[in-house]
Amino acid sequence: MSTSDPTQTPIHADGSFEVHLQKSGQTLKVDPAQSILSVLQAAGHEVPFSCSQGVCGTCLTPVIAGKPDHWDMFLTPEEQEANSQMLICCSRSQTARLVLDL
C-alpha cells in the first residue's frame, strides 16, 4: 500500500480531515471547528444522535478505515484502542481520511 493512502497518512496540519461514507460513496470535509456529526447533518444525512458530548453513545458508528481520535467518555479505553467504532459527535480523526460504515 502506498503512503498516499489518506487513511494511513496523518491528519492535515490545519486540523481538517475528510470523511468517506462507504454506503453512499460520498466524501465530506470536516474543518477544525466542525464535528463529523454536524458535517453529516449539514449534508442532509439523518444520523442518530442525542447528547452531542460523547456521553450517551447514540451516535456510535462503525469505522472501516482510518484511525479515529477518540474524545468521548462512552467507550472503554480498550474499545477506543480497537479503533473499530467511534462517537461521531465529538471524536475526530488521526488520519487524513476516515471511512465510516454509513
Added chain:
Amino acid sequence: MFIKNTWYVACTEAELEALGSQPLGRTICNERMVFFKGPDGQVAAVEDFCPHRGAPLSLGKVCEGKLVCGYHGLEMGCEGRVVHMPGQRVRGFPAVKAYAVAQRYGFVWVWPGDQSKADQAQLPRFEFFDNPAWAYGGGLYHVKADYRLMIDNLMDLTHETYVHANSIGQPEIDETPCTTSVEGDQVILQRHMTGIQAPPFWQMAMSANGLDPQAKVDRWQICRFTPPSHIMIDVGVALTGHGGFDAPPEHKAYSVVVDFITPETETSHWYHWGMARQFKPHDAELTLKIREGQGKIFNEDMEMLQLQQANITRWPERKLLMLNIDSGGVQSRRIIDRFLAKEQSSETTA
C-alpha cells in the same frame, strides 16, 4: 448572602429515619440539597438535581445506599457521581456537588460552602448532649422569615412579656435592664431578676424539681450567640437568696434553650429548637411535657416573625429602630457581617 464555610444543622437523624427509604430534600443557604443514607449507613448530601434531566433527586428512593432518581432510575452515589443507570454507560455523566456531612448529637450537620475547607474539627461541642446528667427534647419549625429575625428575637428576651404572657413572660423582664458583651466571636446578653414570682412555665419546672412553685425566686436569662447562627440560652430560677445562676442544684430549676438556626432562603429558615435540662434527666414524661410547652411558646414566636417578615417585605424601604434592648441582635449581626466579609475577600483572592 450567608456564611457558607461553616457547619449548619441540616436535619435530625430521627427525621431521616422516619422517612425510611425516602431521601430528604432540604434547601440550606439557597443550596438545594438531598440527604440520604449511603451504603455504610452514613448520611450523605448531594445537590438535589439529577444530571440526566434535572429532576429533583429528592423525589426518588434510596436503594442499597444509592439514591435512585424517581424519573428514569439514574443511581446517584454519595460522592455526587452517577454509579449506574439501566441501559446506559454512566462513565461520562457529569457529577453534581456533594456536601460534607457530619453526624453529631443526633443531628446531621452540613457544610454548604467550599468543600475543600470543610473541617470536622470546627463542629461545635456542647456538654449537655450525650451526657446522662442532662436530658434533651426539641423540635423543628420551618419559619418564613429571615433567619436574622430569629437571632434578634432570641437575643432580646423582652418580647417574652408580650408574646409569651401566659408561660414565661412577666413584667419584671421589661423592668430589669440587660447587659450585652462581646467576647471574640461570641455575643452574651444577660438579665438577672431578683426576688420575683416565677412565671407559669418555671412554676411547673420548680414543682417538677421538688421546689415550692410559689416561693420567691431569682431568675436569669443568659443568651449566647456564636456564628454562624447558634444561640444557647441559660435560663432558670433559683430560690431567692441562694446565689441565682450560681445557686446549688437543689435550690434551682435550670436549663439551656438550644437554638440551631439554619437559613433556607433570604426570607425563610429552619429552626431547630430544644431544651437541655439538668433536673430529673431520666424523667422522659417531663421531657415530653417541656417539649410540648416549649413548642407552644416557640410557635408564638414563629407567628410573630412570619408576620413581621411579611410586613418588612411589604415596606422594604422602611428603616427599623435599634433600641437598647436590641443590642444583642445588633452585635450578633455585626459578627455575621464580619464573617461574611472575610468569606467574600477569601473568595476574591482565591
